[in-house]
Amino acid sequence: MASVGRAVHPVASVGLVLENLWTWYRRNWRATVVSSLLTPLMFLGAMGFGLGSQIRPGPVTANLPYVVYLAPAVLVMLSTQVAASESSFPVLGSFKWDQRYFAITATPVSVDQLVTAQFLWVALRVVLSGLAYLAVASLFGAFTDVRVLLAVPVSVLAGLAFGTWVMALAATVSDEGNAFGNVFRFVLVPMSLFAGTFYPITQLPVWSRPLAWVTPLWHGNELARAAEFGHMDALTAAGHLAYLLLLTAGGLLLARRRFHVRLKV
Amino acid sequence: MTTQGLVLRIVPVGSYAGRARAVVERSALVNRRNWLLVASGVFEPLFYLFALGIGFGAIIGNQTAPDGHPISYAAYVAPGLLAASAMNGAVHDSTFNIFLKLKYARVYDAMLATPLGPMDVALGETSWALLRGGIYAAGFLAVMAALGLIASPWALLALPAALLVAFGFAAVGMGAATLMRSWQDFDLILLVQMPMFLFSTTFYPITVYPEAIRVLVQCLPLYHGIELMRQLTTGAVGWSALGHAAYFLAMIVAGGWFTTRRLGRLLLT
Numbered sequence: 001m002a003s004v005g006r007a008v009h010p011v012a013s014v015g016l017v018l019e020n021l022w023t024w025y026r027r028n029w030r031a032t033v034v035s036s037l038l039t040p041l042m043f044l045g046a047m048g049f050g051l052g053s054q055i056r057p058g059p060v061t062a063n064l065p066y067v068v069y070l071a072p073a074v075l076v077m078l079s080t081q082v083a084a085s086e087s088s089f090p091v092l093g094s095f096k097w098d099q100r101y102f103a104i105t106a107t108p109v110s111v112d113q114l115v116t117a118q119f120l121w122v123a124l125r126v127v128l129s130g131l132a133y134l135a136v137a138s139l140f141g142a143f144t145d146v147r148v149l150l151a152v153p154v155s156v157l158a159g160l161a162f163g164t165w166v167m168a169l170a171a172t173v174s175d176e177g178n179a180f181g182n183v184f185r186f187v188l189v190p191m192s193l194f195a196g197t198f199y200p201i202t203q204l205p206v207w208s209r210p211l212a213w214v215t216p217l218w219h220g221n222e223l224a225r226a227a228e229f230g231h232m233d234a235l236t237a238a239g240h241l242a243y244l245l246l247l248t249a250g251g252l253l254l255a256r257r258r259f260h261v262r263l264k265v
Numbered sequence: 266m267t268t269q270g271l272v273l274r275i276v277p278v279g280s281y282a283g284r285a286r287a288v289v290e291r292s293a294l295v296n297r298r299n300w301l302l303v304a305s306g307v308f309e310p311l312f313y314l315f316a317l318g319i320g321f322g323a324i325i326g327n328q329t330a331p332d333g334h335p336i337s338y339a340a341y342v343a344p345g346l347l348a349a350s351a352m353n354g355a356v357h358d359s360t361f362n363i364f365l366k367l368k369y370a371r372v373y374d375a376m377l378a379t380p381l382g383p384m385d386v387a388l389g390e391t392s393w394a395l396l397r398g399g400i401y402a403a404g405f406l407a408v409m410a411a412l413g414l415i416a417s418p419w420a421l422l423a424l425p426a427a428l429l430v431a432f433g434f435a436a437v438g439m440g441a442a443t444l445m446r447s448w449q450d451f452d453l454i455l456l457v458q459m460p461m462f463l464f465s466t467t468f469y470p471i472t473v474y475p476e477a478i479r480v481l482v483q484c485l486p487l488y489h490g491i492e493l494m495r496q497l498t499t500g501a502v503g504w505s506a507l508g509h510a511a512y513f514l515a516m517i518v519a520g521g522w523f524t525t526r527r528l529g530r531l532l533l534t
Binding site: 031034035038039042043045046047050051053054055058060061178181182185186189190193194198199203204 | 299301302305308309312313315316317319320321323324325326328338449452455456459460463464468469470473
């Protein structure tokens, strides 16, 4: 490199931050296998095959064997969980514990580039765990149609629509992250249970349905199932996609703001 | 200073000073700040109960109680969730929280610099965990009763049974916590706890499995906790309930013995 200083190209600096995250992950990916691969597979096994054996295919399961009906929703649930956990403690820790973000922004990397890289990193983690789950679950016959690959980008979007808000929260809290526990228990878990994962929300009382409509998970579930099994008109699909994109953009903008506030010198 | 306090400061420390309640008091004071997270323990099993019991009600047909009479799916899954949440709470408290205090916060080193002995610490921590578990179980049982999912006065024994299950898992969990080297080892705990929660007939009858797997499932502690609870809340109580309870007594004795031995070695040398 020439001795005359020259700012790094924006794309290159995003790439550098990503490479940093990847270097860590390359060494420690084994630690994530239990939570991001084995847990969803066991969940699918217990609920899809075990509990599913008690459920006769019918209109509720779109006339499909229960495990086939459940499998795409578990993909979306997994994506949301991975996105949320990757955006919570790791982000808080980079501000608070190892203070990596301060080190990074002390170089020519700007705050915007850092936020972009962190966002892309979460997306990458979600894609990787989603594909791994898809591959193994297919071996057990939980997926029947190759169109399920279309459900991957959908589930990533649903994950980011939730994860970006967690990222904004992580950039805001200054304690040891107690807020995450509450968000996981009072938002993530109920969302995973009620937003159309196990059955269409028409099984639930009418008053509770709007609560499901608000969650990114429900839109993700609808889209992921439609991607594999068909039956959705373009306008409805566009509506779901628009909502997820809007949520993602909103969360990302808020996270960006919080990053700027916290990294201000 | 009281005479008792003075005596405790002068005589050489044993492993038990009879002051376990000071440890319980400490836990209560610490958790006052974070009551929402403590209270949230009540909700998780309830979310599952509503999602599975209510939502699936129309899709899944009747199940059978331990004595063979038909019961609704909600009445079937509720005792399973009660036992499973006793396990989850006890394991979380006795592994994650204990390890944090043992290795990082060094709370126990500080405690042992006072008249408290390792036995006080073990008893106090277990009592706190059981106190919490008892509140959760009582809340869950109250909701079950309100939903009409309790079929017999035997269910009154479900509360002590939940404490027994929690005590058993806490004793073994604490023993495991003293063996852990780093946070990575929690994956191993999760790897035991997660399949047990999912596959120990919490959500569906054991008849789903082929014979060989059935025997395997019947060896798991949670299976016995769930069977015990299911007998009590459906009123189909038989002599086998004593056998299920004995499994947990054995866990308490073995886990308690191992934990006290390990804690003494870890903290007093």
